[in-house]
Amino acid sequence: MAKELIRFENITKTFDGSSVLKDLNLSIHENEFVTLLGPSGCGKTTTLRILGGFESPDSGRVIFDGEDITHLPPNKRKLNTVFQKYALFTHMSVADNIAFGLKIKGQDKDLIRERVSYCLKLVGLEGYEDRAPASLSGGQQQRIAIARAIAGEPKVLLLDEPLGALDLKLRQGMQYELIRLKEELGITFVYVTHDQEEALTMSDTVVVMNQGIIQQIGTPEDIYNEPQNAFVADFIGESNLLDGIMIRDCLVSVGGLEMPCVDTGFGENNPVDVVIRPEDVELDAGGSGQTRGTVASIVFKGVHWEIRVESEIGITFLVQTTEHYPVGSTVGISVDPYNIQIMHKPSREDEQVFDQNEVPQGETYES
């Protein structure tokens, strides 16, 4: 595994009486693309701002490349930030924006010009040196903000939901751009977003957060295929989140139906959460399977059909499949044991499924 570059130790932060980060511990490695993912108010932006030096933690330390930088001001840290609303210097030209940090370091004028030109080329905006930031489109401003942040060759780039204001196609394009940039520059990216698709697309590591607590850290596949609790299971992708009883290792009972699975270590006859991804539910037109059900609704989503099946065991399954089943028809339902994920029941509020209507207090800026 690559060398550890950044470490958060026991970071706690409170705003106006409400706790935003609770004893956070996190390790980030060189050349990693780490994404902090979670709903509004979960503390991800605060974590990023603490790393950038714009907030101080109430307690805990931030270690960067072996040094304690907890109280180091932002202008002395070797990381650069791409701000959510770009924060371009509107009274300066594009070139002056990008050259800003370089001029402060006192670099040679010709070198600066070359570097500006190189950065613009890197983000695909060659020739834009003399433009005014206000005359550029959102996507272009975004790229200038990135060019400005990488001009000084920082070791780490912090990105605070940079793609939020862009439309879908542009956003998807930029996601690939960012990955390409990371490969080309060889620097560490710390990325903050609430969009789980974005997180899954771009990251090496995803850190899922809720209410100031890290819920799970893992690769996109791990997070998606093996969520550790109800919150993660529900937040990432679509899922069937069901109540179950673990009868014994490799056997779980859902709605009275015994289903073999592959997880162990959950004890005997213990209540657990069961996650089955919609694309893993297999339907059979002939009606054969572990149980049966009736198709209640079917919606065309382009990539697949989204079907709700009311099963005999009293559970309505969300199914995604490329085949069409008419409403009202009877179908067989099966799930491969490998595709059943067992999780501990939530022991705290932050481990529970995220309720849209109850956004917690805490983060005072857009996050």
Next chain:
Amino acid sequence: MTGKTLGKIYIALILLFLYAPIAVLIVLSFNASRSRVVWGGFTLQWYTSLVENSSIMGALWTTFGLAFASALISSVIGLLGAIGIYSMRRRGYQIMLFATNIPMINADIVTGIALLLWFVRFLPLGFTSVLLAHVTFNLPYVILCILPKLRDMDIYQYEAALDLGAGELYAFIRILMPQILPGVLSGFLMAITMSMDDFVITYFTKGAGVNTLSTLIYGEIRKGIKPEMYALSTVLFFIVLLLLILVNLPYDRLFGKIDTTRRDL
């Protein structure tokens, strides 16, 4: 006659109402005859005798000097004050905002008298007392021009500057000041104009030896108007016109330093 034409006529009438007296002043300034109603031929004599009239020119320089000095002082104190108020917590902020509004709400006559009563205790009335009075009534306008700019400031640009390595003072001067500057400039200009236009407060705080244009003219009115006054009015009118045009020019477009005209979609 359509509604639209009636409308345009109405506006023309209003413009006539506003400008006719001024136009009369301008025309009379070139009138060789001293009469208000008889045209005696074109002349520039009143302009030359204006310049030679020491009491008028003295009052003119006093007026300009007061305006510039009080605008400068109130801009500096006002800028610092606005930043201070902006950084205050709710309570202090509301109190200071109220205190700032007092000179503006209070009638000039009351402000002038209050200052007079205070000044006579320790200051001989003269240029200094008027200057202090002018700064006092200019400050609220300066602050109320700067505060909105402070509120609209993009603080993230400041953070971005720090992020890229700028020291706090450097970031403040290069990033935040330009955003506030239009407010500072308009505050300064407002102060100059308010100062040049003031009569009542100057009247009460000036003492015997000092005269601004307004007080001089007011004193002369009883004696009858000299045609030099018309010349003076004309000059002042064009100075003000010039000033206002200068203020409202679109500077960044003119200098073309950064290309603000191309728009991408």
Next chain:
Amino acid sequence: MNRSRSRLLGVPYIIWVIGFTVIPIFFIITKAITDSNGSLTISNLTAIFDQLHRKALIMSVELAFISTVLCIILSYPVALILRSSHIRRKNIILFILILPMWMNFILRILAMQMIISNNGIINHVLKLMGMEPLKLINTPGAIILGMVYDYLPYMLLPVLNSILSIPEDIIEAAKDLGSDRMHVLTRIILPLSLGGVGSGVTMVLIPSMTEFVIANILGGGKIQLLGNIIEQEFTVSMNWNLGSGLSVTLMAFVLITSFIFGRHKEETAAGLAL
């Protein structure tokens, strides 16, 4: 940026406010409640109720009120006409309408005097046409004319601002739902313009209530407004206590009025800076 450090920057201003706004008010109040020997009295404050002063106060309020209403009546159509016109460069028209505001006000009143005085321009034209000269100057009407002339731009600016900035799509929505022009005017434009009218009123009513210059120049000194009386106490009668007492009463009156009409000076000040 450190908040408490930037708060310190405000100290010079706070000192100035205390020294030149708060303390002087303290002194005028002190002068108002004492007599020439220094003993406490409220006779200066109750002086407003004497016949002479009461008359002057009523006259001041009347004239100020009429002038303010006239300013509103004159400004409103300008705003409506400009709004619905297709004149490009409305900014330039705005500029021209506001420009007189920046000219020295004594000079403007002077000009008005020349036009309406007994052998002024209007009467001269009337004589030429064979008509009788009118007694325009030295009347309450002259003072109203002077006040309207002086303060009209101060009403125009906020009224224009508020009416011109009503979004067009609100009006379109009203029409879409069945409003005719009169209905749009009374139910949409009028309510939305009240803020601007309020600002304009504060900028016109209070200065005109406390006026004395216009009354002197155009009223020939024969018409006594409260402002005139106060001024004379300080320059002629030298009864500073009485003058202060009347001023304090006036100040209270003004403060109450401005609270009624709201303190919109902030927007107007910013708007004045064009």
